[in-house]
Amino acid sequence: MTEAEIKANIPLHLPSDEGSKKVGLPPGSLVYIGPERTHKPKITLFNYTPERYIEKTVDSIEECLPFKDEKSVTWVNVDGVHYVELIEKIGSIFELHPLLLEDVVNTHQRPKMDEFDDHLFMVLRMLTYDEEKKCIASEQVSIVLSKKFVISFQEDEGDLYDPIRARIRDNKSRIRDFGTDYLVYRIMDVTVDHYFVLMEKLGEKIEHLEEKVLHHPPQTILEEIQNLKKDLILMRRSVYPLREVLAALTRDDNKLILKKTQKFIRDVHDHTVQVIETLEMFRETVNGLKEAYHSHINIEMNKTIQTLTIITTVFIPLSFIASIYGMNFKYMPELESHYGYPAVIVVMACVAILMMIFFRRRKWL
Numbered sequence: 001m002t003e004a005e006i007k008a009n010i011p012l013h014l015p016s017d018e019g020s021k022k023v024g025l026p027p028g029s030l031v032y033i034g035p036e037r038t039h040k041p042k043i044t045l046f047n048y049t050p051e052r053y054i055e056k057t058v059d060s061i062e063e064c065l066p067f068k069d070e071k072s073v074t075w076v077n078v079d080g081v082h083y084v085e086l087i088e089k090i091g092s093i094f095e096l097h098p099l100l101l102e103d104v105v106n107t108h109q110r111p112k113m114d115e116f117d118d119h120l121f122m123v124l125r126m127l128t129y130d131e132e133k134k135c136i137a138s139e140q141v142s143i144v145l146s147k148k149f150v151i152s153f154q155e156d157e158g159d160l161y162d163p164i165r166a167r168i169r170d171n172k173s174r175i176r177d178f179g180t181d182y183l184v185y186r187i188m189d190v191t192v193d194h195y196f197v198l199m200e201k202l203g204e205k206i207e208h209l210e211e212k213v214l215h216h217p218p219q220t221i222l223e224e225i226q227n228l229k230k231d232l233i234l235m236r237r238s239v240y241p242l243r244e245v246l247a248a249l250t251r252d253d254n255k256l257i258l259k260k261t262q263k264f265i266r267d268v269h270d271h272t273v274q275v276i277e278t279l280e281m282f283r284e285t286v287n288g289l290k291e292a293y294h295s296h297i298n299i300e301m302n303k304t305i306q307t308l309t310i311i312t313t314v315f316i317p318l319s320f321i322a323s324i325y326g327m328n329f330k331y332m333p334e335l336e337s338h339y340g341y342p343a344v345i346v347v348m349a350c351v352a353i354l355m356m357i358f359f360r361r362r363k364w365l
Contacts, residue, residue, distance in 0.1 A: 027099060029102065031105065031106075032081065032082045032106075033108060034140075034155060035155075036082075037080065037082045039080060040080070040083075041078060041079060041080030042079040042080065043076065044058075044076070045058055045064050045074070046075040046076075046077075046165070047067045047070065047072055047073070047074045048073055048176055049071075049072045050171075052171075054067075055169070061086065064093070067149070070148070073149075073179060074149040075151075075152070075180075076149065077154070077161075078151070078153045079154050079158075080154075080155070080157070081107065081153050087101050087153075094146075094149065099114075100114065100116065100121045104142045108140075110125075110237065111244075112241060112244075118147070119145055119146040119256070120144070120145040120256055121142070121143070121144055122142070122143045122184070122188075122245060123141070123142050124141040124142075124143065124242065124245075125140060125238035125242075126139045126140075126141045126159065126160060126191055127195065127198055128160075139154065140153075140154075140155060141187075143184060146180065147180060147256065148180065149180065150187075152187065161187060163190060164183075164186050164190060178261070179258070180256075181257045182261050185261055185264045185265055189264070192242070192268050192275065195272075196271075198235065199275065202228065202231060202232065205228055206282060206286065206289070209225060213292050213293050221293060225286060225290050228286055229283075232283050236279050239272060239276055242272055243269065243272050243273060243276065246265055246268055246269040246272060250265050250266055310359055314355050314356065317351050317355070318348050322348075325344060
């Protein structure tokens with residue numbers, strides 16, 4: 001499998017059969033593009049101030065409407081974007097732009113940020129390690145940031161953000177004293193922090209492959225190297241654009257991100273750069289593993305060819321001697337000798353031994 005084929009299999013690419021669903025439709029048309037899902041979407045509401053908080057799972061998005069304009073922070077998390085009708089209703093209630101909603105239901109977006117009149121829209125890639133498939137799984141997280149509310153959209157139920165919810169429940173937590181921009185910072189921070197967990201997993205896989213390459217690599221090791229390279233490319237495509245998003249959030253002209261929150265976001269930006277640098281190091285290491293494997297194969301092949309060459313070289317003079325005594329001439333003095341056959345065998349053995357001694361001294365053996 002070539003590097004181009006690996007890139008073609010990365011989930012961030014838009015499959016041709018799914019991309020055809022939008023052909024001919026006007027901009028802002030909501031068409032779900034992503035893996036087939038049938039579970040019912042789950043809507044979770046958090047509303048909090050420094051003094052109190054409300055947490056509940058709602059049956060309809062209309063139940064969140066009373067919290068929309070309160071002087072508090074409202075976080076609405078939607079697990080499941082395959083119900084287009086629900087996404088349309090959320091857009092209508094919270095006055096979200098149709099192009100924003102279009103990107104929410106298209107789950108093959110790269111990390112990015114779009115600015116609208118009174119809110120920001122961000123796309124992240126939440127990466128987790130699939131223990132069953134032994135590879136990295138990618139899920140899109142879409143975030144809408146306004147002064148009063150934050151709406152997050154995820155593809156599946158279950159995420160990495162339980163520590164954030166635990167902090168909201170704690171009345172002594174810092175998150176309760178800040179606004180919506182700090183909540184978005186915490187979501188991004190947890191997402192990037194989990195990248196380091198994946199980096200540890202990939203680092204362990206690289207060390208394991210290094211041991212295999214150096215000590216009798218199996219035939220399947222090239223496939224393992226290619227799968228690891230595929231994971232690195234997926235992470236690279238998920239992290240590189242995020243650096244631009246974080247840099248944009250720290251601009252002074254951004255009215256929805258306070259200066260005190262920008263300091264925290266810069267820290268996330270630094271972590272992202274660190275992940276990128278580690279990815280580049282891993283990428284070079286994996287390329288080195290691939291070259292080392294091919295070198296090992298070439299060395300083993302050269303040893304085999306060398307052995308066969310030595311055997312062939314030894315038998316050339318022996319074949320020459322045998323061919324002489326295989327000629328059908330009547331008058332050959334050795335043919336009448338009682339010790340002719342043993343003598344020829346002894347001569348052939350001596351020739352072979354002398355050649356082996358010569359090869360040994362030249363360190364060809």
